[in-house]
Amino acid sequence: MSDNTFLWQGQPIAFTAGESIAAALTAAGIMNFGPDMAGRDTRYFCGIGACQGCLVQVDGRLTESCLTPASAGLQVTNAGGTHG
Template sequence: MTSHFFWNGDPVAFQPGETIAAALLRAGLADLGQPSNVPGGRVFCGIGACQACVVAVMGAAPVEACLTPAREGLRLGSLPFVGAQHA
């Protein structure tokens, strides 16, 4: 059985132990959609130092996608969070 989280309402499959960033990159999603006036919006350093990969989590604080393990059912989106309307 494949596990999924949701990126801006769309399902993204992930493997056990994979980070959010790794799953997004494997799915071909390199642009994390940061607002144009905010630096970042993609995975850059991969170790959480640059915070360019910060994403919004529905119902929780933003996280660094490169450090955060993917979990079934997470609802994620670019900042500001635009995915709240998706179930």
């Protein structure tokens, strides 16, 4: 894994400095961030953390991906915690 990648569902995702996880996932063509804890699909929507539609787990912690800076080596999964 290079210095500018994190893992999404076990797959490396490239990012640029200052980019959010949501922006990096979207740039990689990932528009559906998988299910949340209630089974609803999540995605990048408002970009300011108000809708919480982009919730993911980062290193096991639930967070808004649009507010979370991408960082090398992060382990990111969908909010439901599944790899499917």
